[in-house]
Amino acid sequence: MSDPIVVAEGLRKSFGDTHALRGLDLSVPRGTVCGLLGPNGAGKTTAVRILATLSAPDAGHARIAGHDVVREAAQVRERIGLAGQYAAVDEKLTGRGNLRMFGRLYHLPRRQAHRRADELLERFGLTEAADRPVGGYSGGMRRRLDLITCLILRPEVLFLDEPTTGLDPRSRGEIWDSVRELVADGTTVLLTTQYLDEADRLADDVAVIDHGKVIATGTPDELKATIGDRLDVVLEDPATRPAAAAVLNALAGAGPATAGADRLSVALPATGLRLADIVRDLDRAGVAVADVSLRRPTLDEVFLRLTDRKEPVR
Amino acid sequence: MTAIPVPLDRLRWTLTDGLTLAGRELSRLRQEPGQIVAALLFPVVMVVLFGYVFGSAIQVPGGGDYRAYLMPGLFAMVTFTAVQGVMGRMAADASRGVMDRFRSMPMARSAVPFGHSGADSLIGVPLLGVMVVTGLLVGWRPQQGLLPAAEAFALIVLLRYALGWVGVYLGLAVKDEQVAEAMVPLGLPFTMLSNAFVPTDGMPAWLRFVAEWNPVSALTAAIRRLSGSPGALPGDAAWPLAHPVAAVLLWSAALLVIFVPLSLRAYARKGR
Ligand SMILES: Nc1ncnc2c1ncn2[C@@H]1O[C@H](COP(=O)(O)OP(=O)(O)OP(=O)(O)O)[C@@H](O)[C@H]1O
Numbered sequence: 002m003s004d005p006i007v008v009a010e011g012l013r014k015s016f017g018d019t020h021a022l023r024g025l026d027l028s029v030p031r032g033t034v035c036g037l038l039g040p041n042g043a044g045k046t047t048a049v050r051i052l053a054t055l056s057a058p059d060a061g062h063a064r065i066a067g068h069d070v071v072r073e074a075a076q077v078r079e080r081i082g083l084a085g086q087y088a089a090v091d092e093k094l095t096g097r098g099n100l101r102m103f104g105r106l107y108h109l110p111r112r113q114a115h116r117r118a119d120e121l122l123e124r125f126g127l128t129e130a131a132d133r134p135v136g137g138y139s140g141g142m143r144r145r146l147d148l149i150t151c152l153i154l155r156p157e158v159l160f161l162d163e164p165t166t167g168l169d170p171r172s173r174g175e176i177w178d179s180v181r182e183l184v185a186d187g188t189t190v191l192l193t194t195q196y197l198d199e200a201d202r203l204a205d206d207v208a209v210i211d212h213g214k215v216i217a218t219g220t221p222d223e224l225k226a227t228i229g230d231r232l233d234v235v236l237e238d239p240a241t242r243p244a245a246a247a248v249l250n251a252l253a254g255a256g257p258a259t260a261g262a263d264r265l266s267v268a269l270p271a272t273g274l275r276l277a278d279i280v281r282d283l284d285r286a287g288v289a290v291a292d293v294s295l296r297r298p299t300l301d302e303v304f305l306r307l308t309d310r311k312e313p314v315r
Numbered sequence: 316m317t318a319i320p321v322p323l324d325r326l327r328w329t330l331t332d333g334l335t336l337a338g339r340e341l342s343r344l345r346q347e348p349g350q351i352v353a354a355l356l357f358p359v360v361m362v363v364l365f366g367y368v369f370g371s372a373i374q375v376p377g378g379g380d381y382r383a384y385l386m387p388g389l390f391a392m393v394t395f396t397a398v399q400g401v402m403g404r405m406a407a408d409a410s411r412g413v414m415d416r417f418r419s420m421p422m423a424r425s426a427v428p429f430g431h432s433g434a435d436s437l438i439g440v441p442l443l444g445v446m447v448v449t450g451l452l453v454g455w456r457p458q459q460g461l462l463p464a465a466e467a468f469a470l471i472v473l474l475r476y477a478l479g480w481v482g483v484y485l486g487l488a489v490k491d492e493q494v495a496e497a498m499v500p501l502g503l504p505f506t507m508l509s510n511a512f513v514p515t516d517g518m519p520a521w522l523r524f525v526a527e528w529n530p531v532s533a534l535t536a537a538i539r540r541l542s543g544s545p546g547a548l549p550g551d552a553a554w555p556l557a558h559p560v561a562a563v564l565l566w567s568a569a570l571l572v573i574f575v576p577l578s579l580r581a582y583a584r585k586g587r
């Protein structure tokens with residue numbers, strides 16, 4: 002099955018004068034994790050809400066497993082789970098009460114709804130807190146409950162809008178493990194996030210969106226390759242900085258990014274440059290280096306480059 | 316492929332989902348026993364305040380015990396609190412993420428509004444029971460026998476259900492728990508602008524007109540008539556007071572016809 006399970010074509014959505022989406026295209030293959038990245042206000046939540054049938058696009062269309070999100074919303078809802086940016090569980094009910102209620106609303110028979118609630122609580126380590134009202138849960142527990150509420154029916158497509166925002170590293174790791182398990186079971190996940198390491202670890206493909214449009218797509222590695230490797234140089238003597246900058250400039254063809262008084266960081270062109278040549282040239286220019294390293298860029302650097310606000314947009 | 320749900324199936328799921336959500340409201344109440352105590356205490360406080368404090372200075376037209384005159388008015392007053400209660404709960408839901416989950420699930424679209432109005436009826440019946448017991452304790456008696464009393468009871472439940480839908484609509488319209496809460500104090504003057512506490516004859520003409528057409532008055536008059544409570548009507552009473560049972564039925568029907576479709580539409584369009 003190579004058919005994409007989530008397809009969006011030319012989605013547009015405005016709120017008054019704010020153009021949240023301006024022709025968003027997206028395609029997610031079945032059984033993969035797609036990371037939707039973008040700065041605040043890029044339109045991620047708006048896109049997810051449209052795909053999850055919560056809001057209708059002004060123009061364009063989207064299909065989940067072949068069903069249109071507007072005209073066949075009922076069929077779409079049978080196939081999706083949504084964990085929104087804000088936890089969507091009932092604070093006054095207990096964790097178990099929430100899962101049982103949502104199980105019933107998914108039209109499971111009472112006994113089955115109860116059994117499924119117990120199963121999920123057990124599997125995701127919430128059994129101990131199960132009979133306390135959710136209002137008293139920690140942020141991490143609440144998000145975990147929110148996530149497992151989506152899993153009652155084992156959805157084909159799961160939308161996660163910033164699933165780990167505000168969580169400590171341990172809770173984030175737990176959510177990541179859960180997502181990986183789901184994907185292993187065949188679920189397709191569309192995930193938005195502010196944390197690029199999250200996309201790096203979880204996503205098969207990444208779509209970077211800015212101002213309501215996809216501006217780049219690819220695997221995390223492909224995206225990193227587009228901006229070339231990074232060269233980090235630490236100088237023994239900060240006074241040699243201008244000389245070092247000139248050398249790097251000549252090699253890389255672009256002005257080095259400042260990384261500190263005694264260090265320089267520069268993006269190298271995708272064409273291969275050998276570390277040995279760089280060190281030799283620096284040496285000839287009389288620059289003593291304490292450390293030099295060549296590395297792949299982080300997704301953060303890719304992201305900052307792609308969404309650079311200085312570039313004119315429209 | 317899933318079959319297109321036939322209308323009967325749809326109706327069944329609307330009812331089942333509505334019941335599940337009504338059960339949710341009851342579980343929520345169980346977590347907040349303070350709310351139940353306050354709801355039960357309110358009518359008792361009103362009986363003491365009006366029956367014994369103000370009542371000592373009020374003359375019942377045509378004679379009779381003021382507290383027996385007052386109780387039908389308090390039944391009506393408590394019935395109308397349905398609007399505030401449902402509005403608050405609906406607005407709280409509308410302002411929270413849990414509504415998004417409901418709307419992204421394959422449940423009946425109308426289940427949430429039906430759940431809220433239905434839950435209120437389940438809350439309303441025991442509340443009415445407490446009121447009746449309080450009434451009996453302070454000397455009110457259904458004088459006409461059991462059948463008319465049951466009829467009065469049914470009218471109260473019917474109008475309360477219709478008022479619940481007004482609450483659903485208002486809750487969806489304000490969308491904000493705080494705004495809904497701020498509107499609660501408006502309920503008291505609305506119910507007092509009626510024949511519930513004092514006869515309307517003594518009011519200035521324009522106020523009397525408003526009070527006589529207030530649905531609170533129709534319900535109060537209907538309960539008085541069906542329970543044989545004191546409170547003779549003035550000879551020139553307005554139509555709703557002269558035909559109170561018909562007036563309550565008409566009010567209920569009108570509210571349902573207007574507010575059920577309005578609420579369902581407001582719910583379906585939320586977030587569009
Ligand atoms: N209901 C709404 N009414 C008015 N404007 C809205 C509404 N929802 C979103 N917007 C606007 O649309 C734009 C995109 O918002 P959206 O929430 O999709 O961004 P986002 O990428 O999810 O941002 P964040 O990372 O902060 O969550 C923003 O400018 C936002 O202010």
Ligand SMILES: [Mg+2]
Pocket residue numbers: 045046047086162
């Ligand atoms: Mg967002």
